[in-house]
């Protein structure tokens with residue numbers, strides 16, 4: 001099989017009934033090959049098959065974006081067994097298919113697929129799509145490209161491969177990619193070089209690019225180089241691929257510059273054909289929105305939000321401390337007793353959220369949290385000699401750490417002495433850093449009111465009131481609980497829009513993301529009762 005590009009000639013396609021049978025055979029073949037492969041190999045080549053119903057929905061929608069009389073020149077890079085090709089054969093009359101091409105790097109899939117699709121217009125190349133030269137002539141290019149590209153993360157790509165991918169994109173498209181993108185980002189961008197003008201691209205890809213930094217270039221591509229028609233994001237709680245923990249999106253675009261006043265459709269949840277939420281946003285507004293997973297639910301809020309107050313105006317948000325080894329530096333009450341460690345080197349620290357049974361932490365007369373699972377952070381700034389001499393019991397415990405190589409861990413190595421800890425004063429308001437919505441709570445995040453002097457590890461974010469707010473709280477301590485209740489009543493969607501979401505519905509919030517959350521409701525706690533002194537309120541917005 002060669003990889004030269006021929007102009008398409010008319011083809012003979014077998015009848016519809018046969019196509020249904022072939023789809024059945026294809027699905028069985030897919031299952032057989034997948035089962036025969038070890039997971040490691042499937043991960044290396046990003047081999048996760050598209051569920052048949054989803055493949056059909058994607059192809060139907062993509063075809064609907066083409067002008068109905070246009071003959072189809074179809075391309076499926078990363079062909080596998082060809083679920084999109086199969087859907088195409090079942091959905092459009094044979095006379096409409098001018099040609100169809102697949103690229104598949106893995107001979108296991110390619111060999112079987114070739115056999116399966118014999119007698120259909122398919123030309124399948126066993127080749128690396130990313131190193132194959134795209135067609136030059138417009139007539140040899142493709143007007144329908146449908147793909148579920150390999151999901152191979154960037155750190156599994158060699159430096160040489162990355163440079164090769166970047167230089168292909170620079171050469172064919174004069175576009176620069178971010179080196180941290182997974183293989184799928186290169187597949188999608190590179191495909192433009194294969195597309196006929198006004199051709200349609202449909203891509204089933206991880207939705208990660210919508211939020212993370214490396215996705216910035218991909219979004220630039222989608223907003224500037226092509227006309228982005230629609231992005232559908234599946235509900236991450238409804239993982240599309242049982243065996244790949246990624247949340248997925250389908251991106252549809254046309255190979256043409258975006259018209260002025262263009263609007264992009266964002267849909268979310270349910271099925272591609274029947275999403276639970278849908279809304280359109282002007283491309284001009286989309287340019288100002290950095291996190292696309294907040295769409296479509298938050299379009300109106302995000303577009304109009306620029307002047308609002310955010311948590312950053314009221315709080316300094318910090319991540320809790322990173323100990324370098326929680327198992328060694330964070331001790332239970334029993335361990336403190338067992339090792340008889342000197343009290344002056346132990347600070348109360350909260351257990352991880354799953355062991356924290358309450359969202360309001362009271363303190364005893366010493367400021368210690370009144371909770372079930374008490375923990376203590378070991379922290380000492382004295383040099384080793386002094387510890388050895390003055391605190392032999394502590395030194396014996398530290399020796400255990402030395403034996404276990406804890407002093408050689410990255411964070412410990414960069415601290416002087418290795419058993420000292422970052423300064424993280426207790427904060428009155430805390431937010432858990434990651435979580436999943438549960439049947440008990442729609443929000444993956446918990447806000448905690450901390451009356452104690454316990455600090456926290458990095459499984460929490462700490463909200464320190466800024467000076468004006470701190471002064472008002474100290475004038476009116478009764479407002480602590482009101483502020484906490486108001487924080488806790490921030491809609492789950494609002495927090496989730498700011499954060500990032502991982503496969504299986506795991507949500508995370510970085511300090512900056514939490515700081516970005518609108519906070520007008522918190523401010524109202526003060527202004528409602530005239531509690532926020534006028535001068536301070538003015539300062540806040542100065």
Ligand SMILES: C[S@@+](CC[C@H](N)C(=O)[O-])C[C@H]1O[C@@H](n2cnc3c(N)ncnc32)[C@H](O)[C@@H]1O
Nearest residue numbers: 048049050078079080104105106128129148150
């Ligand atoms: C996510 S799977 C999708 C397979 C099929 N299209 C589907 O939707 O079920 C990606 C496919 O791309 C293939 N692949 C990986 N790297 C490739 C490359 N550089 N060129 C062509 N195919 C590649 C894998 O072997 C795998 O079959």
